[in-house]
Amino acid sequence: MTTQKTTHLTLDKILARIGAAGLRLDHMNAVEAGAGNISVSVTADELGLAEHLPQAHPGTKLPLPAPALAGRTVFVTGSGCRLRDIAGAPEANVSAFVIDDGGATGTWYTHPKREYLRFNSHLAVHNDQVERRAVGFQSVIHAQPPYLVQLSHMRDIRSTKELNRRILRWEPETIVQLPAGIEVLDFMVPGSQ
Numbered sequence: 207m208t209t210q211k212t213t214h215l216t217l218d219k220i221l222a223r224i225g226a227a228g229l230r231l232d233h234m235n236a237v238e239a240g241a242g243n244i245s246v247s248v249t250a251d252e253l254g255l256a257e258h259l260p261q262a263h264p265g266t267k268l269p270l271p272a273p274a275l276a277g278r279t280v281f282v283t284g285s286g287c288r289l290r291d292i293a294g295a296p297e298a299n300v301s302a303f304v305i306d307d308g309g310a311t312g313t314w315y316t317h318p319k320r321e322y323l324r325f326n327s328h329l330a331v332h333n334d335q336v337e338r339r340a341v342g343f344q345s346v347i348h349a350q351p352p353y354l355v356q357l358s359h360m361r362d363i364r365s366t367k368e369l370n371r372r373i374l375r376w377e378p379e380t381i382v383q384l385p386a387g388i389e390v391l392d393f394m395v396p397g398s399q
Contacts, residue, residue: 215343217253220246220281224300225293227347228283232290236349240286243325243348247280247332247341255279255302259315266303266314272329273309274337280305280312280329284322301325309333358390366390 224244231237256262280303283292287299297317305312328346335341363369370387373380 215248215250215253217255217258220248220253221258221296221300222293224281224283224345225296227345228289228292231347231349232288234349234351236351237289238350240288241350242289243283243285243328244289244292244345245280245282245326245328245332246345247275247278247336247343249278249342253279253302255304255315258297259302259317261316261318263314263316265306265311267311268303268305268309268329269327270329271308271310272305272333274333275305275329276307276309278305278332278336279303280327280332282325282327284320285324285326287322295319303327354388364390 224246227244228237228242231242236242281300282303283289283300289299292299298319298321301317301320302315303312304315326348328348331346332344335344357363357369357372363372366387366389369390373388
């Protein structure tokens with residue numbers, strides 16, 4: 207399976223997009239304090255990671271194997287970082303992994319100014335989508351948009367079909383941002399598989 211290279215993206219553009227998303231989520235009040243995470247998976251040639259994130263930690267064990275991501279770069283926000291701070295200080299809030307062959311380890315690139323100890327990589331989601339669809343660029347955002355969270359507690363619309371039907375009726379332009387819609391999942395303990 208081959209994946210499309212996203213060579214038009216530079217490290218500065220990727221970090222700027224992550225920063226803009228963080229600001230937008232904060233503006234929507236969807237990421238209270240240090241809640242929420244953003245990760246981006248790309249296939250790109252020579253991003254120059256060492257220039258922005260000079261501390262390389264080769265052989266870092268990944269939280270779970272992600273073989274479909276071998277050779278890819280995954281940018282992750284640090285756990286507890288405020289997403290609104292990414293735009294002004296991306297090096298302090300974002301790190302990158304270049305996944306090794308086999309997907310069990312990678313080189314973790316960080317900056318001396320990093321303000322976190324752990325990260326949420328969303329590796330299982332990225333691995334699944336690369337494996338299934340061979341996507342070249344993908345982002346995963348974890349947030350708690352207050353009105354959407356409130357809607358998800360209403361029993362009448364706790365299905366993917368019904369929630370999407372109502373969201374598209376109330377806000378038709380949502381289809382431009384979320385063409386596949388929003389998936390409704392049952393409750394799961396955070397951090398579980």
